[in-house]
Amino acid sequence: MDIAPTTASATTPSAAAGTSTRKIASDFDTFLRMLTVQMQNQDPLNPVDSSDYAVQLATFSGVEQQVQTNDLLKAMAAQMGTSGMAQMAAWVGREARAPVAAHFTGAPITVAPNPALLADTVEMVVRNSSGTEVQRMTIPTGAAPVEWSGVGEGGLPFPSGLYSFEIISSANGEVLLAEQADVYSTVTEVRSEGGQTILMLSGGVAVPASLVTALRDPTLR
Numbered sequence: 229m230d231i232a233p234t235t236a237s238a239t240t241p242s243a244a245a246g247t248s249t250r251k252i253a254s255d256f257d258t259f260l261r262m263l264t265v266q267m268q269n270q271d272p273l274n275p276v277d278s279s280d281y282a283v284q285l286a287t288f289s290g291v292e293q294q295v296q297t298n299d300l301l302k303a304m305a306a307q308m309g310t311s312g313m314a315q316m317a318a319w320v321g322r323e324a325r326a327p328v329a330a331h332f333t334g335a336p337i338t339v340a341p342n343p344a345l346l347a348d349t350v351e352m353v354v355r356n357s358s359g360t361e362v363q364r365m366t367i368p369t370g371a372a373p374v375e376w377s378g379v380g381e382g383g384l385p386f387p388s389g390l391y392s393f394e395i396i397s398s399a400n401g402e403v404l405l406a407e408q409a410d411v412y413s414t415v416t417e418v419r420s421e422g423g424q425t426i427l428m429l430s431g432g433v434a435v436p437a438s439l440v441t442a443l444r445d446p447t448l449r
Contacts, residue, residue: 316418316425316437323412324427324435325442329357329390330411331431336375339393340410340442343369347397347404352376357390367395390431410441 323338330337343350347369354363354376363386367374376393378386393409417428418437425437 316427319415319427319443320418321446322415323444323446324415324429324440325410325412325444326427326429326435326439327408327410328413328429328433328435328439329392329431330413331389331429331433332378332386332391333388333430334378334385336377337391338412339374339376340371340412341367341374341393341395342371342407342409343395344397344399344405346399348400349398351396351398352409353394353396355392355394356386362386362391369397390433412442412444414446 325340330339339352341350341352350367350369352365352367352374353361354365356362363380376391378391380386393411395405395407395409396403397405413429413431413433415427415429419426419428419434427435427437427440429435
């Protein structure tokens with residue numbers, strides 16, 4: 229008995245899924261040819277039980293469905309990532325707060341410190357893009373935002389560029405906590421990289437959206 233080869237097809241929402249479907253169809257065609265040869269060349273006195281054929285078909289069908297399901301899940305995840313990025317596109321032009329370096333162009337930079345609760349002295353250490361300390365100042369022990377003017381001791385402004393801010397909390401002369409402070413920077417672009425939403429900030433600073441702790445409208449300040 230001859231069995232005409234059949235081609236299995238499936239429609240998925242992505243090109244990658246379509247490629248997998250064509251591969252499955254090719255494998256299924258080969259599987260049916262092999263099954264046909266097996267049926268034609270079996271021992272007439274000891275034929276293969278029909279239930280064995282059913283098991284083989286069911287096994288291949290199960291694998292086919294699993295592969296198609298995985299492709300569909302990948303396509304859905306990609307669509308959800310794109311949807312999330314589209315929603316974050318509204319962040320462009322706003323100021324995001326994150327623990328990154330800030331781009332100084334002459335305008336004050338808002339620093340959001342988070343000192344240790346038991347600290348009796350809090351210092352803010354300013355470093356340039358090469359990591360060199362350029363300024364150190366004492367700030368209040370609370371968590372209120374601090375405006376860094378970017379002016380040195382001689383009254384001259386620091387050069388334009390990227391600056392990072394470290395908050396050092398001490399009590400009785402001993403350091404309790406030293407960590408990078410959050411700063412507010414303008415969002416210039418939203419990207420999707422490796423399944424993650426990335427925000428591009430002023431000065432070309434990139435930060436995952438998951439690290440952003442606040443967002444504000446610069447026109448309302």
